[in-house]
Amino acid sequence: xxxxxxxxxxxxxxxxxxxxxxxxxxxxxxxxxxxxxxxxxxxxxxxxxxxxxxxxxxxxxxxxxxxxxxxxxxxxxxxxxxxxxxxxxxxxxxxxxxxxxxxxxxxxxxxxxxxxxxxxxxxxxxxxxxxxxxxxxxxxxxxxxxxxxxxxxxxxxxxxxxxxxxxxxxxxxxxxxxxxxxxxxxxxxxxxxxxxxxxxxxxxxxxxxxxxxxxxxxxxxxxxxxxxxxxxxxxxxxxxxxxxxxxxxxxxxxxxxxxxxxxxxxxxxxxxxxxxxxxxxxxxxxxxxxxxxxxxxxxxxxxxxxxxxxxxxxxxxxxx
Amino acid sequence: xxxxxxxxxxxxxxxxxxxxxxxxxxxxxxxxxxxxxxxxxxxxxxxxxxxxxxxxxxxxxxxxxxxxxxxxxxxxxxxxxxxxxxxxxxxxxxxxxxxxxxxxxxxxxxxxxxxxxxxxxxxxxxxxxxxxxxxxxxxxxxxxxxxxxxxxxxxxxxxxxxxxxx
Numbered sequence: 003x004x005x006x007x008x009x010x011x012x013x014x015x016x017x018x019x020x021x022x023x024x025x026x027x028x029x030x031x032x033x034x035x036x037x038x039x040x041x042x043x044x045x046x047x048x049x050x051x052x053x054x055x056x057x058x059x060x061x062x063x064x065x066x067x068x069x070x071x072x073x074x075x076x077x078x079x080x081x082x083x084x085x086x087x088x089x090x091x092x093x094x095x096x097x098x099x100x101x102x103x104x105x106x107x108x109x110x111x112x113x114x115x116x117x118x119x120x121x122x123x124x125x126x127x128x129x130x131x132x133x134x135x136x137x138x139x140x141x142x143x144x145x146x147x148x149x150x151x152x153x154x155x156x157x158x159x160x161x162x163x164x165x166x167x168x169x170x171x172x173x174x175x176x177x178x179x180x181x182x183x184x185x186x187x188x189x190x191x192x193x194x195x196x197x198x199x200x201x202x203x204x205x206x207x208x209x210x211x212x213x214x215x216x217x218x219x220x221x222x223x224x225x226x227x228x229x230x231x232x233x234x235x236x237x238x239x240x241x242x243x244x245x246x247x248x249x250x251x252x253x254x255x256x257x258x259x260x261x262x263x264x265x266x267x268x269x270x271x272x273x274x275x276x277x278x279x280x281x282x283x284x285x286x287x288x289x290x291x292x293x294x295x296x297x298x299x300x301x302x303x304x305x306x307x308x309x310x311x312x313x314x315x316x317x318x319x320x321x322x
Numbered sequence: 323x324x325x326x327x328x329x330x331x332x333x334x335x336x337x338x339x340x341x342x343x344x345x346x347x348x349x350x351x352x353x354x355x356x357x358x359x360x361x362x363x364x365x366x367x368x369x370x371x372x373x374x375x376x377x378x379x380x381x382x383x384x385x386x387x388x389x390x391x392x393x394x395x396x397x398x399x400x401x402x403x404x405x406x407x408x409x410x411x412x413x414x415x416x417x418x419x420x421x422x423x424x425x426x427x428x429x430x431x432x433x434x435x436x437x438x439x440x441x442x443x444x445x446x447x448x449x450x451x452x453x454x455x456x457x458x459x460x461x462x463x464x465x466x467x468x469x470x471x472x473x474x475x476x477x478x479x480x481x482x483x484x485x486x487x488x
Contacts, residue, residue: 013389030392037377037396045403046430049380051390316380320389 006128009137013321016128016141017314019150020191028195032160035313039306041078051316052081055112059085060102061144062118067280067304068144068154072115075311079319081113099123100130107131113140113318121147121184140318142311148184153314154279155188157307159196161299162234164306165275169196175228175270176201176219178238178260178287179209181249185279186238187217194218204228205238205260208249225260229269237262237278240286253286263289267297275299328473328481331442331458332359336366338456339409339440343367348401348408350374352424355413355473358481359442363411372400376410381423403432409455413473413483415441418452443483445471 005022009015014027041047057076061069069085076083088102097105103114116124124143131139145151159169166172174193180186180203193201194217201219203210204227214221222228229235240256250256267276276288276298284290292298348371351360357375364373379394410424421439428434438455446464465471470486 033393034390037380037394040396040398044430045432048430050426051380051385316390320385322387322389 006125006132009321011321014314014317015137015321016124016143017152017318018125018128018141018143020152020155020188020195021150023152023191023195025195025197028156028159028192031156031310031313031317032163034317035156035160035306035309038078038309038312038316041312042305042308048078048080049312049316050080052076052079052112052319055081055319056110057081057083057113057115057315058106058111059083059144060088060106060114060116061086062088062116062123063145064089065117065145067307068117068151069115071304071307072142072144072153072311075308076113076115076315078308079312079316081315099126103127103130107136107139111139113142113315115142115144116146117144118146121149123147138322140321142314142318145184148182149187150191151184151188151279153307153311154185155192156314157303157310158185158189158236158277158279159192160306160310161277161303162275164302165299166233169193169198172198172233173200173231174198174202174234174236175204175222175232176236176238177204177225177228177262179240180205180214180238181209181211182241183238189236190217190219202228202232206250206256225262225266226269229266232270233274235262235267235270235274235276237276237282237288239279239281240283253283257286257289261285261287261289262292264291264295267292273297277303280304325471325483325485326459328442328483331483332362332366332481335359335440335442335456335458336363338458339363340367342438342456343369343409344407345370346407347371348374348403348406350376350399350408350410350424350428352410352412352420353377353395356411358473358475359413360411362481363440371406374399374401374408376424376427378420378423378427381427383419383423397427399428399431403428403434405433405435407436407438408434409438409440411440413442414471415439415444415452415454415457416447418448418450421452422450442473443471 128141203219204222278300349360351357376397377395379391440456441454444457444460468488
């Protein structure tokens with residue numbers, strides 16, 4: 003079966019997940035993103051690649067950072083950007099997802115950036131476009147349920163490559179609520195595809211998927227074991243809004259055991275970097291001293307995110 | 323077809339430019355051959371401004387038809403474009419579309435006082451109203467579309483011009 007993200011020439015047609023995306027395509031996205039980072043330093047912060055194209059930000063779930071960085075990325079590529087706050091629009095009146103998409107296609111959409119609380123929604127839209135012969139329209143997954151958040155995973159890889167240059171000699175720890183995290187799934191897929199020899203996940207067993215080892219990672223039961231000698235620490239946000247039932251005693255208790263403090267970070271390599279996809283819960287998964295400290299690269303992640311999203315959109319816009 | 327030595331052409335080009343440049347003239351090479359050429363001209367002419375480079379991948383007019391170049395190098399303009407005298411440097415001038423893209427990109431950095439174009443070889447076949455300010459060799463007849471001229475650099479840094487039959 004053909005990879006639904008690639009067209010018949012093997013070019014990126016949609017970006018839905020990093021799971022199964024060829025290493026060459028991931029590297030191409032990272033290589034393409036590099037020259038986009040300098041656009042922000044120009045007098046005119048715009049490139050003409052998506053001039054005349056319409057990008058629809060279709061957010062069925064709230065987001066500030068991701069929606070904003072997608073919007074900036076599309077505007078830097080000269081696209082027209084239309085933001086739809088779907089939570090307050092026609093879906094509330096009963097319109098189906100695909101009817102919404104068809105209506106936006108009738109308004110000559112060229113690209114959809116989709117965030118949805120249900121895993122698989124962007125894939126459904128991509129399949130619908132293909133089934134109806136509209137393969138000139140591209141879909142970018144901006145986060146679906148617990149499934150994937152591919153542009154976050156890619157910007158994390160860009161950040162790691164920026165600071166560590168290579169992947170093949172790294173030990174990376176992912177800490178916290180992996181169970182509810184689409185970010186973690188995309189990170190694990192990308193890290194393993196790019197050849198990181200050791201990916202550890204650290205967190206309470208209740209917040210890790212069963213059989214997490216089958217994802218190609220090593221489970222560590224304590225911060226002490228998991229952080230020892232790592233090059234990269236990737237913190238996850240505690241996703242209170244996705245939790246039902248008593249998976250945790252309390253945020254304070256979580257911080258005491260799993261929160262990243264300067265003491266625990268001292269177990270990692272002295273030049274280890276600390277990442278967080280945001281928004282941070284200070285005092286829950288990360289201590290302010292670490293979040294604002296010299297090893298944190300959390301704000302560069304946000305800046306790199308614009309360049310990575312520009313790379314994805316310009317590759318999609320040029321595929322045919 | 324007999325091609326003159328690239329090194330000879332570079333010397334000719336530098337001498338043509340010498341009376342028209344000052345120490346503050348800025349050179350911008352177009353990737354990849356134009357950058358090598360600009361490095362040589364920069365040294366021969368003793369220019370003081372740092373060398374710029376442009377990769378026109380993001381400004382090409384065939385993006386919609388051909389997609390994005392797989393390995394864009396990015397552009398580096400390490401001087402202030404505003405009111406500068408700039409010479410765009412490329413190895414071969416053909417349709418003029420690359421020069422058009424480079425001009426568009428340059429103007430996104432500011433408004434230069436003057437822009438010139440220096441090329442080693444004008445192969446003919448223009449599709450836009452663009453001409454070189456400095457040119458070491460104009461081919462007597464346009465090169466057929468199936469053929470390509472390309473500057474190459476060996477391990478010692480020596481430049482040669484090669485004719486490629488597609």
